[in-house]
Amino acid sequence: MLYIYHFSIAFAFVYITRFFQQRLSSMFALRHVPGPKTSSWVWGEEKVLYHNTPGALYLDWHRTYGNIVKFTGAFGHQLLSVTDPHAISFILGEGAYQFPKPKGVRAWFRMLLGEGILWVEGKEAHEKQRRSVGPALSPQSARNLTPVFYENAAKMVTQWHRLLDAQHSNEIVIEMTNWAGRFALDTVGRATLSYDFDCLRGQPHALAETLDGLTNHEKSLTSFYMKALFWLLPSILHLGKKGQMIRKTRKELGDLATDILKDAEAVSDPNSKTLMSLMLRADKATAAVRMDEEQVAAQMRTIISAGYEPVSATIAWLFFELATNLEWQQAIREEVSTAGDPTFDELNNAYPLLDAFFLETLRLHPPVLENHHEAAETISIPLSEPVAGSGDLHLVIPKGTIISLPVNVIQKDKLTWGFDADDFRPERWLHRGTRTSRELLAFSVGPRGCLGRNFAAAEIKALTVTLLRHFAFSCPYEIEAFQSFVIRPRVKGEGSSSLPLTVRRTL
Numbered sequence: 001m002l003y004i005y006h007f008s009i010a011f012a013f014v015y016i017t018r019f020f021q022q023r024l025s026s027m028f029a030l031r032h033v034p035g036p037k038t039s040s041w042v043w044g045e046e047k048v049l050y051h052n053t054p055g056a057l058y059l060d061w062h063r064t065y066g067n068i069v070k071f072t073g074a075f076g077h078q079l080l081s082v083t084d085p086h087a088i089s090f091i092l093g094e095g096a097y098q099f100p101k102p103k104g105v106r107a108w109f110r111m112l113l114g115e116g117i118l119w120v121e122g123k124e125a126h127e128k129q130r131r132s133v134g135p136a137l138s139p140q141s142a143r144n145l146t147p148v149f150y151e152n153a154a155k156m157v158t159q160w161h162r163l164l165d166a167q168h169s170n171e172i173v174i175e176m177t178n179w180a181g182r183f184a185l186d187t188v189g190r191a192t193l194s195y196d197f198d199c200l201r202g203q204p205h206a207l208a209e210t211l212d213g214l215t216n217h218e219k220s221l222t223s224f225y226m227k228a229l230f231w232l233l234p235s236i237l238h239l240g241k242k243g244q245m246i247r248k249t250r251k252e253l254g255d256l257a258t259d260i261l262k263d264a265e266a267v268s269d270p271n272s273k274t275l276m277s278l279m280l281r282a283d284k285a286t287a288a289v290r291m292d293e294e295q296v297a298a299q300m301r302t303i304i305s306a307g308y309e310p311v312s313a314t315i316a317w318l319f320f321e322l323a324t325n326l327e328w329q330q331a332i333r334e335e336v337s338t339a340g341d342p343t344f345d346e347l348n349n350a351y352p353l354l355d356a357f358f359l360e361t362l363r364l365h366p367p368v369l370e371n372h373h374e375a376a377e378t379i380s381i382p383l384s385e386p387v388a389g390s391g392d393l394h395l396v397i398p399k400g401t402i403i404s405l406p407v408n409v410i411q412k413d414k415l416t417w418g419f420d421a422d423d424f425r426p427e428r429w430l431h432r433g434t435r436t437s438r439e440l441l442a443f444s445v446g447p448r449g450c451l452g453r454n455f456a457a458a459e460i461k462a463l464t465v466t467l468l469r470h471f472a473f474s475c476p477y478e479i480e481a482f483q484s485f486v487i488r489p490r491v492k493g494e495g496s497s498s499l500p501l502t503v504r505r506t507l
């Protein structure tokens, strides 16, 4: 017993000494990097970040201190916020495997989704998973699934007409974040597993409620502690009600995938175009060691979750912008008022106004606000311009430093986007010579860039075309951004996400 006691004391001593040693050497190495004064010795900037409008502090900091900003997290750990273009290209490109996701972020993905592609690190292991998952999310696969996108969009139209008929009215208030979530979940469910959650026809599915309960919460002390501490103590995620919810969601997502995997027909049908079948075929063709049941379930959970949250948030923001930019709404309605449903290729190429509006929505409302990484080793990264007062076009980043790439700041950079970078101005995308979608970071870039971007663009555009042909939108409320797992809209001052839109029949 005494032995265990001494062992624990020694262990704690070594751990605490190493922790402070690392902090001190990191502070020394980054001493010349500018940044805000620590506002709390215990919580660093975590509290102000948590209570401020999402992304607002990063904007202030970078406008005050330049492209590289140092700030403090809980218990004095150092973070860097980086918007320098060369540094970003390196971190997301050639240096991607030297900057894995932070341990806390990986712990979250592992606990919720399993050891799938969002969790995996290391060049070889990640490339192996990408070879299996990639074909399932290729442009060809999104092309094959386009009819599913339209079928789900048409279900939404039918339901809204029913709601209007029931009110004997041509106008009704629709809570758009809820319907966007139903559309995104039904679509990714059918595409991935040929499984219909059927949220669009009936009541929200239990899984949608579990997913929302996990991330779409009001601000509370517990969620603040979780957010502030999981960088340092990833195991905190296992605790309390939150831990229970994560386990519940993981189980529900996994049970569904394994049930379908066991249903031999869904998998062995050589003509099946579900993402699961395509992934299993790619895995069989390219991997020496095939995925086991848990690995398949992990990938399916990952695709469902990756295809649900950011898509539903983007749909909501896009309709918010349509509802507040009425001239654009009318212009896009006219542009898409052609006969029949546009094909996948037409959705991509035939509607410049729709495309510009979609890209501008992602520029000003990136659902994934911060892209986090951790230096696996002490490493020197290239810079476009020196940190103030140093003259050096490189920055040495100590091992363990957590780096945030604030997508909102990068996508509002006045040097790249011009003096009106803060404004919603879709016309900036119409001059293709000067602007390309590659400049967006909303989907990230490089070897870990989003695999589902073709899928997301096609489903969101298919929904927009369909809804604009039937309805007109306006927004009588003041809306603000709110941080859940992704950035969602809500009525100013309300608790969780909400976007009530006035929807009027046009047909």
Ligand code: HEM
Pocket: 101, 117, 118, 130, 133, 137, 188, 302, 303, 306, 307, 308, 310, 311, 314, 367, 368, 371, 372, 441, 442, 443, 444, 447, 448, 449, 450, 451, 452, 453, 455, 456
């Ligand atoms: C507007 C919608 C979407 C946005 C803004 C978005 C954004 C992102 C971002 C920023 C990443 C990089 C994450 C990181 O490095 O930590 C990512 C990765 C990923 N996304 Fe998306 N995503 C969207 C839709 C989708 C959809 C619909 C799917 C699948 C159906 C999907 C599947 C994936 C996968 C599998 C990865 C992991 C790639 C890897 O690590 O190699 N995404 N996404």
